[in-house]
Amino acid sequence: MNPNADSTAKSLHSWSLFRTLGRYVAPGSMPLGQLPEGGGGGLSLLDLPAELARHGYDSVQLCHFYLPSREVGYLGELRSAFDDAGVAVECLLIDEGDLADPVDGDQQRDWLSGWIDTAEQFGVDRVRVPAGKQPPGPDALRSSVERLVQLADRHPGTRIMIENWLAMMPDAASVNEILDRTAGRIGFLIDLGNWKGDGKYDELAAVAARAESCQAKVSTDASGVIDEADYRRSLGVLRDAGYGGPLAMVYDGPDPDEWGKLDQAYGIVRSVYA
Template identity: 35%
Template sequence: MSYLSVSTWSLHRLLGPLRWTAWDNAQKKHITKLEQQDNVIDLLDLPTILKEKGFAAFELCHFHFPFTDSLYLQRLKKACTDANMRLYTLLLDYGDLSSTDTQRVDADMELIKEWIDIAAEVGAERVRVVAGDAPADDQDALSRVSQYLHELAVYAGQKGVKIITENFRTLSSTSENCLYIVNQSDEQIRLITDFGNMSGAEKYNELARIIPYSDSIHAKPQYDKDGIPDQDEFRRCLDLLKQAHYDGPIVIIYDGPGDMWEGIERTKKIVEDYL
C-alpha cells in the first residue's frame, strides 16, 4: 500500500536562507536563528511536524542540512526515530557524472561518497544521485554514468544505503535512458519518477514505462498562477500508479506561490484518494 511522503523542497522557503544554525560554544549545542519570516522550521522539529500532519516519510535535500557533523546527524536521526518518521531519501542535487572532465568526475564521486556516509549516519535509506547533464542521445555518457552509479551502489551497499537516480536533467530525461541505467545495474539502481519532469504528447507513456522500476514517486501537479493544481492532469498521472500496482511512497512536491503548507495540503487531498 502506498503512503504519504513529502520532499523538503516543498518547504524550501521555510527551511532555506531565512534561517541559519550555529554552534553555541557556551551552551554546547546548535542554536537555530530565525530571521525575517514567521513559521520558519528548525529541521530537527520537522519529523514531528510531518507526523502530526499525516506523513509517514520524507525526503531531505542535501542543501537543507545546516550541519553534517556527527553530533547534528545523530540528533536528526533521533528526531526521526522519536517521531517514527522514515528518512527515505537524501536528495543530492550536486554532481555531473556524465562530464568528460575526468578530474571533475573523480571529485564528484568523492563528494557523493561523502554524502553516502552522511546518509548512513543520519539513517537515510537511499541517496538520489543525478545522472548528469549530457544530452539524452549521448550513449557514451550513458554508459559511463551507469558504471559510476554501479560503483556507488556497491559502496553504498556496504553502508546499508541504496542508490537511486531520477528522470531529472537531460541524460535521464527519457524512459529509455532511465531503463538502460536500471538494466545495466541488474536493478541495483532504482528510480524516482517525477511527474513534472516529463512533458509533451508522450509524457504518460514515458511515465508508465519507468514507474514499475521506481522506489519513489514525486507527485508534482501542474499548477496555475495561484498554486491550484490541475486535478484532471494530476489524476491521470496518479492513475498510472494504480495501473502499475505501485506501493511505495508518494512524495508531495509543491513549489508554487503562497503558503507552502497550504499548497502541500491541496496536493495531499488529491493524493489521499490513491493510498
C-alpha cells in the same frame, strides 16, 4: 519498493517546504551552483520533524542541502528528532553532482560518495543521486553507468537510486538504458512532474513499473491552482503499474501556502489510491 508500504500514508519531498525552511541552502552543499547557498530564518531542520508530525506526515524525502552540519553529533540529534516525532526519513536526496562530467566525473563521484557516507551516518539506507547533467549520448551514458556502479560497490548497504531528472534523463528510453545497464544495482525514483508535454503519460507508463520510490509532483497554473486532471492521470499511471510505495508529494508553485497546497494534493492522492 516496500510491498508493505501504504501509498495513502502522508509523505512529502522536503523541497515542498523550501520557503517554510527559509530558503536555506547549506554552505558547500551546492558546488556546481544548482541552488544559491544561503538563506535561513525559517523553521529549523531540527524542528521540522515535529512540524511534520503535527501536520500528519508519516515520512519525508530529505534534501541534502538542508543539513547545516554533517558532524556525527548533529546527525544523531536530527535522527533522534525524527524518531521522537515518528516520521520516517525515506531517503536522502542528493541534489547536486554530475557523474557524466567529461572532465571532473571522478571528482563528482567522490563528492557524491561522501554524501552517501553522511546518509549512512544519519541512518538512512536509501539515497537518490543525479545520473548526470549531460545529454544522454553514448559517452555520457557509459560514464554515468560506470560511476553509478562504482558508487554501489562502495556503498553495498545503501540503495542508490536515480530519477527521471536533469539532462541525462529526458525520456523513458534514457531511464531504461541506465537501469538495464546497471542490472539491478541501481534503483529508480519516479517523479511525476519532471516530464512535460503531450507524451508525458506514455513516457511515465514506460518506466512506472520499475519505480521503487516516487515524488508525486503537482503542476500548477500561474496563480498556484493545482492541475487536478494532470495529477490524477499521472497518479493513475503509477497505480495501474502496480506501484504501492510512498508518494512523496511535491508542491513548488507560486502560492506561498505550502502546507495548504500539500493538503489539497493529498486529497487527490487518497482519491486516486482509495
